[in-house]
Amino acid sequence: MTEALAAVALVFEPYVIAVILAAAVFGLFVGAIPGLTATMATALLVPVTFFMPPVPAIACIVTATAMAIFSGDIPGCLVRIPGTPASAAYVDEAYAMTKQGHAETALGAGLVFSVIGGIIGTAVLATSAPALAEVAVRFSSFEYFWLVLLGLTCAVFISVGDPLKGIVSLLAGLLISSIGLDNPAGHPRFTFGSIELLGSVGLIPMMIGMFAVSEILRYAVQGSGEGEHFTRQIGNVFRGMWGLTRRYWASIARGSALGTAVGALPGAGADIAAWMSYAMSKKFSKEPQKFGTGHVEGLIESGAANNGALAGAWIPALVFGIPGDSITAIVIGVLYIKGMNPGPTIFMTNPAQIYAVFLVFFLANLLMIPLGWACIKAAKRILEVPRNVLMPIILLFCVVGAFAINNTVFAVGVILVFGVAAYLMEENGYPVAPAILGMILGTMLEEHFITSMIKSEGRFLGFFERPIAATLGILTILVWLWPLAKWLLARRRAAA
């Protein structure tokens, strides 16, 4: 109880509240502008949070991302361009509603059910993470090895259609993670005499490159693409929301639950949650024929799912240090910088700060109602911001942000290389998420493997001698064998 009170005291401080409000406005703006994503908002915020105490630093990121995922719905609804990838799943549906004169309902549903999805996701996070931590405290290097491997496996098989390219991306990430001195033997690897590379490449500049610079490059080769302008005045977005809540309560519950679960899986975040949820909604709907023609049901379910996913991604990030999506991948870096090392013991060493994070999640979702409403009202103005002015300014922000981490221009080189690399990967159908996960988890995977091998005196069977480790190990192997089994089955069926 004292921890909860301490958490309240940590959050309800004028400085923290001011940071939350500023981050909310920033997040709403970034989300509402097509081409700027929630992950990019996080990457740009890191250099700023660098100079804050832990709680406002985390609060800043939590608030900005929650707002951005909601406000990504706005341009999708008004001009048929999703503001963030998380809104892409239902952009046609929302735009169809706008064309039929139901823009208010579409925007209102986006707002209200984002809030509900976010709150349900947060409730799951706040209850399941500490419970999971109780179990995870007893984990040894064997369990962690399998857990990390399972996480990497998920990233390859969930995030994309082409697992082969996913594996290549993952291997590239693992290779990058092996650069530098940070390995069990402390031997410099792939440094080629560079002092900068001894400390590895630097996670934050890498993220700024992959998520911000690559988006700017993508903008640059897209041509003008300013899109259509929206001129109509928007009325009361809250009308009829209570009716929708009562009518579609099952959709809301299903979307929030699926979203949170997908978010918690490593490598899959809000965008995949929205796609899966939209498909699920259509499957379970009583009127599936209406989907795609301006029907609100799918919008409600996947709108709740993407905000639920945001909270869900924090579960593995906090308990195991395994990021659930690209946002928490960056967050883990911030947590380490702030001395809040993720892992099951964080709930014992920093309980007040962790409860403060949960509290900020609730607060951010509640704040979304008035601020999101204001954002919808201002949408016309935000969509008029000229992108040819905005993008170069963001680029300079990236440069300064990367420089600020270690005060070297080496980091500027890193954002350039990784920006171009991420652009080329996406262009050729190589998913970026597995690479990110590989970079973050590579060191952990190697460390737990070597420790386990030393403990079991070089016997690989040692990885299966503890019950939880054995379960996780078998599960991982099954996931790897699944595509093979599917292929064999398909061949037999084709032969028959």
Add this chain to the structure above:
Amino acid sequence: MKVNDAVVGAALIVLAAAILVHIQPYPLIPGQQYGPALFPGLIAVGFIATGALLVLRGVRRGRPLFEPGGALRSARLATNFVAICAALVFYIVAAEPLGFLVTGALCLAALFLKFGVRPPAAIAIAVIATLVIHTLFYKLLRVPLPWGVLERFAW
């Protein structure tokens, strides 16, 4: 630009070979059968396997080795792409001697003009935006951005 799977696969195999050569002299952990070479070695094996599969797939599909797309659709878009990279390279080279204010403003102005902002507005916004970012990071966040040629006027 779309690259044929076979080209990517071949590149991965070459990379894997380079890794395998590079890790040969790595020592073992005392008293163990493995050392820092183990993981990069496994990654290299992974690259060879996936690289071979990509080569196979690329050859079977028989597409051209390189297909223009994205940036290479038009000269204007290609130069847009190059302009952003060039701005970053220019920053890396010039930030220390010229200082943040001059370099930042030059980069911004050049990119604004490239993206079709009208000249007077481009220059005005470039100067103002650089000053704002400088104030935010140098004054408020205490990031030691270089002064360069403006050292004598540092504020």
